[in-house]
Amino acid sequence: AQSVWGYDSDNGPERWHENYPMAKGEKQSPIEINSKDVQHDSSLAPWHASYDPGAAKTILNNGRTCRVVFDDTFDRSVLRGGPLTGAYRLRQLHLHWGSSDDHGSEHVIDGVKYAAELHMVHWNPKHGNFAGALKQPDGVAVVGIFLKVGNTPKPEMKRILEEIDNIKTKGKEAPFLHFDPSILFPKSRDYWTYHGSFTTPPCEECITWILLREPIEVSPDQMAKLRSLSKNDENEPANPLVDNWRPPQPLKGRVVRASFK
Numbered sequence: 001a002q003s004v005w006g007y008d009s010d011n012g013p014e015r016w017h018e019n020y021p022m023a024k025g026e027k028q029s030p031i032e033i034n035s036k037d038v039q040h041d042s043s044l045a046p047w048h049a050s051y052d053p054g055a056a057k058t059i060l061n062n063g064r065t066c067r068v069v070f071d072d073t074f075d076r077s078v079l080r081g082g083p084l085t086g087a088y089r090l091r092q093l094h095l096h097w098g099s100s101d102d103h104g105s106e107h108v109i110d111g112v113k114y115a116a117e118l119h120m121v122h123w124n125p126k127h128g129n130f131a132g133a134l135k136q137p138d139g140v141a142v143v144g145i146f147l148k149v150g151n152t153p154k155p156e157m158k159r160i161l162e163e164i165d166n167i168k169t170k171g172k173e174a175p176f177l178h179f180d181p182s183i184l185f186p187k188s189r190d191y192w193t194y195h196g197s198f199t200t201p202p203c204e205e206c207i208t209w210i211l212l213r214e215p216i217e218v219s220p221d222q223m224a225k226l227r228s229l230s231k232n233d234e235n236e237p238a239n240p241l242v243d244n245w246r247p248p249q250p251l252k253g254r255v256v257r258a259s260f261k
């Protein structure tokens, strides 16, 4: 049987293209961002999120990440503005993190790897449904927030990390209600934006990335909590869920724009 994709040596990012040819495409993510090559675009509008805390549904360990899913059956929690046209519906948020604090993010900024990277996945309802949006270049928008370890952690991360104990192993899901993810946003609205792909198979190139320049802080034990998740089922030997990040992919001539100077 073909081994399901993952982040290990036998099924990791270097081999994804064997089952998912788009992984070797022209507009793959993540990328390394070098400030000297970024183009400031004064026409870039500010972005706005209006999320309904009641849209939060459950938190899940899918063996690859910890994912919170939201009700996206109507324009209930939406992202607007920035490089986007129209309102994109929030579908899920998830994280990528490392086995130690010196790495874990997917995007790399001027050589800096953050301890983790949080993604809020939104899709464009003009394409009917999420599956349809995956096939369109303007189908999906992902807001990325960098997490760095510090000693003034944001209390808002607490909510997600408190749930970790209930979803330790793959397939575990727990109710996750009354949660407004916009509390995770840093103070500054500054962002980089470029066109890319999902950083997991099937790696469709349907994403407008909006990466926030200002990282948020998490505490060392919050990172330890994240690293206590397992990628295995409850009756399999423990296999820590860490290093679930894809390395930077070729830029292939793409331009990264900045909303700030």
Ligand SMILES: NS(=O)(=O)c1c(F)c(F)c(S(=O)(=O)CCO)c(N[C@H]2CCc3ccccc32)c1F
Pocket: 062, 064, 065, 067, 094, 119, 121, 142, 197, 198, 199, 200, 201, 202
């Ligand atoms: N870094 S990222 O933002 O590209 C990204 C992920 F990193 C990631 F892990 C997931 S997932 O759903 O948890 C696992 C893969 O299905 C998704 N979910 C997306 C990917 C493709 C797909 C298909 C159906 C439902 C959700 C998703 C994702 F968009």
Ligand SMILES: [Zn+2]
Pocket: 094, 095, 096, 119, 199
């Ligand atoms: Zn992601």
